[in-house]
Amino acid sequence: MRIDVKNIMVKDIITVGKDRTVASAKSLMNYFNFDALIVTNEEEPIGLVTSSDIQKRVIEKELDPHLTTIGEITSKPLIWTRYNTTLTEVAEIMEEKEVNKIPIFGNLSNGPILLGLYVHNKKEVLIEN
Template sequence: MTLKTICNREVLIVGKNDTVPEAARLMREHHAGDVVIVEERDGLRFPVGIVTDRDIVIELIAKEVDIHSVTVGDVMCQDIVLAKEEDDVDETIKIMRHKGIRRLPVVDQAGALVGIVTLDDLIDLIAEQLKDLAGLIARQQDLEKKYR
């Protein structure tokens, strides 16, 4: 299974010069834990960074930085890890585990942002697969009782 089939296509985006309070309001409004920072080129959005709610708390609030004095570009993780739509889900999980990241922007062949995959998305997927497997066991037991 590829990321193309499971990634969330609704990505919260901001520009480098947007303020941290703007990003935080956007996250709160959409009940999300991150915003992807993009640069627009030729009508396409290319991810250049990411800011999470945890970044805001640990890097700004805990250090008593005036959040109105910095932009998301100042705070964003610039060493952004990206996934491609064609990437395999299992391999993506391994990369996320190895890198210690919970959110991964997904790009197309041109490198333009098309979605995001999160730890929560992957847990939901695996839980659904486990539910299907458990249903298979129950179904097999029911058939065995019926025919034996």
């Protein structure tokens, strides 16, 4: 059975500008109970940052989260896929790129639009197969 990622992606997502401080971004993550944010440069998605990125790249390195910007620790380039990609294909991309979350984009006449975020779940991929 074919399952497209658009049918199971998380549609509630938060974007954050690359110049925002890590402390500010982490506050957003805590408030909305999100583990990841899409990082933008002038509203163009450029990367992804997760709670574990903040832990590894800021806290463990003893950087000041009030002075460090999200842009400094963002995982780049942005690994993404299209809304009509199957779960199996998404799982292969994520395994190859060694990521656990992947933004999902759709098409509009003026370019791609961010639709959601997929968090890898091996059970869902097994269901498709």
